[in-house]
Amino acid sequence: QVQLQESGPGLVKPSQTLSLTCTVSGGSISGGGYYWTWIRQHPGKGLEWIGYIYDSGSRHYSPSLKSRVTISVDTSKNQFSLRLSSVTAADTAVYYCARAPVCANDCYPLDFWGQGTLVTVSS
């Protein structure tokens, strides 16, 4: 079955750009049919949807983060990535990658998730 694994720096300085990669195994990211999604969870808090990419190029972001977020895909590596610019301490969180089936006749929620990676924003 499909597995997702986040990777990237665990520490980012304020005002810099957070960059994370999600490697997908057990399925092709280029086959279409899924929203490849990023979610975050602030320490001890609830979950926040960041955005997704699908069809290798269509993107949709949370309005609250849209000005700072870029999600991209590298089909040759079966990976998708998150970039979040101008970070502050408020961006400290566990970042998860996940997938959800693309809506056709019906819509479905996020079904497979990575284990998450903690990113701390601190000087």
Next chain:
Amino acid sequence: DIVLTQSPGTLSLSPGERATLSCRASQSVGSSYLAWYQQKRGQAPRLLIYGASTRATGIPDRFSGSGSGTDFTLTISRLEPEDFAVYYCHQYSSSPFTFGPGTKVDIK
């Protein structure tokens, strides 16, 4: 944005007891695109219920979901030791997709 409110914040119960968790939306969740997730400490959320009432693959039938519109419920008929965790509701009907703040089910 659709704001999801969950109650209670914490539910203290004993194994074998019934758990009833509530999720209320600030506006109607279209097509009942409401899911429930279970999260244990240090783990990613696990999908339990989607479409308000359909169990995900491999989820035991002691978990059931109900509701429509703005009011939804997750019921665990008889709590097993592995069920003590935090539960989140999630609407995937209207962007930005949102999550509730969670209900912690702990051992009494």
